Amino acid sequence: MPMYLILRCPGCRAFSYVDRFQKWKLCPACGHAFEVAKVPAYLEVGDYHDAEHIIRQMEKHLHTHKKKDFTPEEAAELRHHYAEWFRKKCN
Ligand SMILES: [Zn+2]
Incomplete structure (x- = not known):
């Protein structure tokens, strides 16, 4: 069950992550x-x-x-890689 979202600050474009139920994120x-x-x-x-x-x-x-930045294709690939990696990690 995914709990965190990876996103980018719209101000400085730094990557960060946030609890999926959190409404606001303060860019570190x-x-x-x-x-x-x-x-x-x-x-x-x-x-x-x-x-x-x-x-x-x-x-x-x-x-x-x-x-x-990532293209939509690269972002999809990233999700795929993570799914694979996560599956291996859990087995
Ligand atoms: Zn920022």
């Missing part, structure tokens, strides 16, 4: 408060350790490919 990077429902979630994950792990992978991916 720039201090901007934004409404969770208004920001698209990249991924839903099971716990915050996963969220931190995946955010590092996402940042690394963008840095490696010198990109600013």
Whole structure:
């Protein structure tokens, strides 16, 4: 059951994660408060350790490919990878 959403601050574009029932998120990077429902979630994950792990992978991916954001295809691939990884982790 996914509990956390991975999203990006609309102000500084830093990745962060939020409890799915939380309404507001305070960006740890720039201090901007934004409404969770208004920001698209990249991924839903099971716990915050996963969220931190995946955010590092996402940042690394963008840095490696010198990109600013994920395409919808890449975001779908990301969700697929996480599902696979999560399945292996639980077995
Ligand atoms: Zn920010």
